Amino acid sequence: MLPLQVLVADDEAVSRTVVGAMLKKAGYPVIYAPDGEQAWRILDSDDPPALALLDWEMPGLQGPEVVQRIRSKHLQSPPYVILLTARDSSADIVRGLRGGADDYVTKPANEDELIARVSVGARVVQLQTALADRVRNLEEALANVKALQTLLPMCAYCKSIRNDQNYWEKVETYFTQHSNVSFTHSYCPNCYDRFVRPELEALEDARAAQEKQRRG
Amino acid sequence: MSDVPVLDSAVVSGLRELTPPGEPDVLADVLNIFLVEVPLRMDRLRNAWAAGDIEEVRRAAHSLKGSAGNIGARRLYEVCRQLEAQGTSGALAGSALVDALGVEFGKVEVEIRRLLNNS
Numbered sequence: 621m622l623p624l625q626v627l628v629a630d631d632e633a634v635s636r637t638v639v640g641a642m643l644k645k646a647g648y649p650v651i652y653a654p655d656g657e658q659a660w661r662i663l664d665s666d667d668p669p670a671l672a673l674l675d676w677e678m679p680g681l682q683g684p685e686v687v688q689r690i691r692s693k694h695l696q697s698p699p700y701v702i703l704l705t706a707r708d709s710s711a712d713i714v715r716g717l718r719g720g721a722d723d724y725v726t727k728p729a730n731e732d733e734l735i736a737r738v739s740v741g742a743r744v745v746q747l748q749t750a751l752a753d754r755v756r757n758l759e760e761a762l763a764n765v766k767a768l769q770t771l772l773p774m775c776a777y778c779k780s781i782r783n784d785q786n787y788w789e790k791v792e793t794y795f796t797q798h799s800n801v802s803f804t805h806s807y808c809p810n811c812y813d814r815f816v817r818p819e820l821e822a823l824e825d826a827r828a829a830q831e832k833q834r835r836g
Numbered sequence: 837m838s839d840v841p842v843l844d845s846a847v848v849s850g851l852r853e854l855t856p857p858g859e860p861d862v863l864a865d866v867l868n869i870f871l872v873e874v875p876l877r878m879d880r881l882r883n884a885w886a887a888g889d890i891e892e893v894r895r896a897a898h899s900l901k902g903s904a905g906n907i908g909a910r911r912l913y914e915v916c917r918q919l920e921a922q923g924t925s926g927a928l929a930g931s932a933l934v935d936a937l938g939v940e941f942g943k944v945e946v947e948i949r950r951l952l953n954n955s
Contacts, residue, residue: 633869634903641854641862677898706902728905731850 624742625649627668629659629686630675630704639673639704639729646735656681663690668699670745671738673725676705676716684719691720697748700741704729767798840910842940843947847908866907867948874903878937881919885934894923900937904944912940 626648630636633654640650651669653659656678663672663686674683681689683703690698703716703724716724722741725734772794773782780788792803807816854862877900884892901916903909915936922928 630902632899632902633873634866634906637862637866637869638851638854638906641851641866645854645856677895679895706898706905727902728847731854 623647623649624670624745625651626670626738627651627653627659627662627672627674627699629653629656629672629678629683631655631678632675635675635704635727635729639734642729642731642734643673643738646738648738655679656683656686660686660689663699664693670699671741672699672701673704673738674701674721675727676703676707676712684716684721687716687720697745697752700745702737702741764799768795840914842909842911842943843951844908844910847906848951851907864952867952870903870907871945871948874900874941877903878941881937882934885928885931888928890923890926890928893928894920897923907944907948909940909944912937912944915940 626643628636628640628643628650629652630639631654636652636654640652643650648671651662653662656674657680659672659674659678660681662668672686674686676683683705687701687703690701700722701720703721704727705712705716705724706727707713713724722744723737725737774780774791775782775788779791781791781794783789783794795801796803848863851863851866852861877896881893881896881900884890884896897916897919901913901920904913904916915933919933919937922933
């Protein structure tokens, strides 16, 4: 799996550079935002980074406000958000986490702690992605099952099936298109007696007649 | 506070080790940014102080504290922390702390220039 991209949003350039360098050293591709507005624009884009480190206190949009906006989008795979904060009172931390942040790191960031927390985030994002894939696969399978559960009009004589477009299709064609079933052709004992045996016998008779004619 | 170092050598060597092989020096990069950014924010803080804008003093002190913390400028960090606390309490005391800010930054700048010249 490719390393996940991390957004570092901080109006304070020294901290932004240091945090970014720590992440790059650990192998994460990093993008930067110098304030909350730009952080939001990046996170609201079509291909947002999987992880975001947001400074709590930025001019304009603050970290917790960016988090709120992300949460209100109700994404299936939202970014994992860590707040960077100089505040270490537990009341503030509780407020940040209640507001929708996944974790927090106090500033100035300790390299080992920061990377450990980011890798927890990466693990969560990867689990989330794997889970979303599983759900999508199951939903697709379920849709197929549903397609086969509907009432199928079938010709009483030739056993063709009328499809959604009002055309009559062979059973094989219909099921191949609407399920993972594929067909291999054979015959059952009844049909052997009814169709195959008479044909074989007719062939045999024809050959005998030919033989007789050649000799006679 | 006299036994507190101007620059914490453990933090400085931590920054030095952030440079990946073949990349530009992270420590030099960070220190240069510090020398550009911090005086700008100190000006903002002094202006806010002169104007009596307590919230702006707090905000500037907060981000200066962040910059100082990141390079291990521990004495400067402490001055910023006290200024921020004053801003939060809403009562600005005498200008001693604002003066101390300039003094401590001067000391940090000397150390930084020494580091940058040696590398």
